[in-house]
Amino acid sequence: MKVSINKEDCVGCGLCADDCSDVFxxxxxxxxxxxxxVPENLVSAVKEATENCPVDAIIISE
Ligand code: SF4
Known part of the structure; x- marks a missing residue:
């Protein structure tokens, strides 16, 4: 799984870094x-961060 952030949308709330500081x-x-x-052991944390992002700025792909 790969992850990226749409910097245009990110509002800098810091939630993703709180959820998964190894990736964000x-x-x-x-x-x-x-x-x-994303390392296998961090996949669920990254998915959680993606769901928690208030502006849907985190993009995950296979
Ligand atoms: S959770 Fe979303 S809006 Fe907040 S810092 Fe992370 S990417 Fe930006």
């Missing part, structure tokens, strides 16, 4: 992805 990190006022290819 705040950089100034937007989130960035530290690991585009």
């Amino acid at each position: 990190e705040m950089q100034e006022d937007v989130a960035i992805v530290k690991a585009e290819k």
Whole structure:
């Protein structure tokens, strides 16, 4: 599974970095992805972060 963030949509709330700090990190006022290819053990945390993002800025793909 791969993950990316639509920086145009991100409002910098920090929720994704709270949910999964191994993959998401705040950089100034937007989130960035530290690991585009998500390790198997972090898949559920990334899916949770995706569901929790208030503006649906996190995009996951196979
Ligand atoms: S949860 Fe969504 S809006 Fe909040 S920092 Fe992460 S990507 Fe941006």
